[in-house]
Amino acid sequence: MRIKMTDVAAAAGVSTMTVSRALRKDGRIAPDTRKQILGVIERLGYVPDQIAASFSSQRSGFVAVLVPSLNNPHFAETVQAIIETLEVDGTQVLLGQTNYLPEREERIVLDLLRRRPEAIVLTADAHSARTRKLLGDSGIPVVEIWDLPPDPVGHQVGFSNFAAAKAMVTFLADRGYRRIVYVGETHDADTRGARRREGYTAGLQEMGLGPPRVHLQSAPPVSMTEGGAAYHAVRQKWPDADAVMCVSDPCAFGFMMQAIQSGVSIPRDLGIVGFGDFEVSRCSAPPLTTVGVDAVQLGLMTAKLLQERDDLRSGPARLVEIPFRVIERGSTPAAAT
Amino acid sequence: MRIKMTDVAAAAGVSTMTVSRALRKDGRIAPDTRKQILGVIERLGYVPDQIAASFSSQRSGFVAVLVPSLNNPHFAETVQAIIETLEVDGTQVLLGQTNYLPEREERIVLDLLRRRPEAIVLTADAHSARTRKLLGDSGIPVVEIWDLPPDPVGHQVGFSNFAAAKAMVTFLADRGYRRIVYVGETHDADTRGARRREGYTAGLQEMGLGPPRVHLQSAPPVSMTEGGAAYHAVRQKWPDADAVMCVSDPCAFGFMMQAIQSGVSIPRDLGIVGFGDFEVSRCSAPPLTTVGVDAVQLGLMTAKLLQERDDLRSGPARLVEIPFRVIERGSTPAAAT
């Protein structure tokens, strides 16, 4: 039999309530008593049963976080920052991966809600009607991150992918590009990728750069390899393109590597830009011009918001905007001085 | 008040036990009764309380997984594969990140054990004495992954980093390289990085390639940027080096990009190899020669092992070896035919 709190209480000559207080920060207990009890706990190797504690206190000590995939450094960094910030309060993160599929998201939200998380964080993306209902009925604070959609479920921490993509088009137009191709994702209904695509289109229109040239390569996330495949498709469809804007850095990197291997000189013959400021973009030759958002900062701000759980439950919807910026590098020519 | 099982039972005109059985696969229950109850559950929007269920059944439904960092595509893929395989049985994954720090690992193991996971997966690396004791006393099956250390805590799924690094040295020697530098990690006592370094040294010795040339760049994980920094240090220390073997692909990629920008031609002037077969290595120009291990496969095999929880608890220590292979690409010259 595993050692439980009653065993510790008996060994220390106190009641279980006193042991319980010794283990937590808040309960009023004499410092000497606490020290003695902690000694007994150490000696017996007692490990508290958090399930029983959660059941009794009706507080799970969990925050649920859903991301499309861990295999994306930004989401990984955000999750990492949330985990590290919350663990200080003893809150653990229950992680879910949607694989970019709303149906999967729905199932996972249900699984996570069973655990009674104290808040739930999702990436702002297409949510099924049932997901929205589940979240709404749960009474649990919801935070959407990484985009600022017009119809939020709850609170928001992120930036406008639409505005960021539009800013990138403006940047390219300023550099003299006129025939800008966009390489994006298929199946992007109501996703962050779609908002970037819409930002591209809006940007073109605003700058008077003619009809959009959109190539949809594959379902999100577009890998480096798929970005490479896009190169050949784009070259065939729009041989006169002078710049290519990719839905993400990995896509742009793959695209650029294929271009270089085909003898195209970057940025002389073709400008290439990505999205997300992945590490590979800083180290590639040439380094990639991109849009950067601080994923760690985003995670920290989200965690900070989560620490105000009580306010989130009752208070008004909060919106934390994370800044983005166009980062100019060697894959586009330097500005004329 | 949230709806609970008694509410559902009352609405369906049955006992809570029958509702409980309707929700699970095993309980014996008439198909019609189950259908009716599921209908009531749907109508009421009842979400079962997993905490209460876990408390009552004394089964948490969790498996704990500790990785050094999520910000490494291999660990992310492994975790992803484990999550997806186990979720079919309704088992959730409780994730922890050690940030490559044994002290952190110890704290996190304790936090995770409180949740009474049904098994615990850690990356094979240095563990503190207290971590080993905690794990041993817990009575919970332990699986170490990603390396096969000589003193395992429990079961193992992985490959020998030592053998893989040695194989890479043999490969380089076969290609005619004689002055091979190793770029590794500082603070690598008893880690997977150390085993690669040891494999390198053993390989040199076996091939009669003189004393090791080891450059320790920074604490794990060595980033692309740090790999770039290593280039300059290595060039200065060993100007006559003809090949560089890096502790990881990101390190090798950063190194190679710096080399190229410094006018070095790869592989003509210098051979460069990495470790891990990251996607960037397949797409870089030139693509990187590396050692590949299938992270998804590793995750799947781990999950499969975890599904036999009962056998793990009592049975003998299991060892699942995952194959590795040297993947030859453009950063080393083609073999003479």
Add this chain to the structure above:
DNA sequence: GCAGCTTGTGTTATCGATAACAATGCTAGC
């Protein structure tokens, strides 16, 4: 036609901690 089995459902006890309240002893202030 009845023992013995199977199937489906209900009853009761219980998992291990914590909340809420009660009780005790002690100190300060008058």
Add this chain to the structure above:
DNA sequence: GCTAGCATTGTTATCGATAACACAAGCTGC
């Protein structure tokens, strides 16, 4: 010296499900 109030500890009830066992009804085979 007495009391209010604080600091510390104990007592009792309880969180919401499930395990184990009990029980009723139908069915089988002789």
